[in-house]
Amino acid sequence: MQFVCRANMSADDAVNMGLHFILEHLDSAGTYASILFVDFSSAFNTIIPELLSSKLLQLNVSPAICQWMYSFLMGRTQKEVERLELWCGRHNLELNTLKSVEMIVDFRRHPSPQLPLTLSICLVSTVETFKFLVITVSQDLKWAININSVLKKAQQRMYYLRLLRKHGLPQEMLRQFYTAVIESFLCSSIAV
Structure with a gap:
């Protein structure tokens, strides 16, 4: 789901898609959403050109890359954080744990306490608001802070x-x- 630097795509599309999936999930009774905002340290400076080239060839460039990113990132649970870390290690991407945060969106009447999330053995801080691309998202999914x-x-x-x-x-x-x-x-x- 690459949105930036693509024709007819924008940060709005990324935010809308994310909110759509969250709200669609929250329509089911007794559910909540935990959002992990991950930041890579110098991601563009750590790309291995040969590895990237072979991946692009395997994935048929733009549409395949988008589909791969979508299938990799969507439908994951907290237990998937370890797999994300392993994947990043294999592809020479360093997670920036200081800039990675978690936001829990939970509209249940009696939310249960969540276990702390760790990323690369560092505790991920939980936030009530986060600036996602150009939009400030709040855990109540209201827009007052952004407006x-x-x-x-x-x-x-x-x-x-x-x-x-x-x-x-x-x-x-x-x-x-x-x-x-x-x-x-x-x-x-x-x-x-």
């Missing part, structure tokens, strides 16, 4: 628009500045 963040940044950018107007920038240039710097930011991830 407040977007509004604050938009207000900061409006300051520059007022300065430009004060210094006599033509109306058309003000409109272009607004569209490029403010409106584009307000509309990013609007589908989510």
